Amino acid sequence: MQFLNANTQQNVSTSSTLQTPRMLPLKQVVHYTALSSTTIYDMLDKKSNRYDPTFPVQVKMTKGRVAWVESEVADWIKGKISARVH
Template sequence: MTNTQTVSYPRILRLKQLTERIGLGRSTIYDRMDVQSPRYDATFPLPIKLGAGAIGWIDSEITAWIEKRMSAKKTRLSFKGPFTGEQAESPHAALS
């Protein structure tokens, strides 16, 4: 009898794969990691060094970052005003 267990290894995303995965451009990604940038995001995963001139991002950390942003969005959209008990208006309501 053979045991066929699936072993999961960490996946590394290079910059091109990362831009395709999260939909942000190269400069925006680097801005997210730059403390001096107005687009800095302290929660954005930092890359790991792969070699002399190569870096990559751990796929599971990118997935966690995306999920965290998705849950933050759900929280914002379901927020109820403290005084009226009314649900907050959708940011897209003015467009419809």
């Protein structure tokens, strides 16, 4: 995204200064994590034996729609990779 800077009359890129978090629907979270939707919701449920407090919590977008912050899902996956035993 480019904006014209009125002071210098040059195009200034705002992509490095304004980063809108990318939101992932459940289907993409399932794809990226290789977990089922049931497992994901179990990991978010404090009453479940699968509960994982490190798993990213979804964001309520509208009354019937939730999504996850892509960077949080990526960080969770990276944490799992770095925690594995070789």
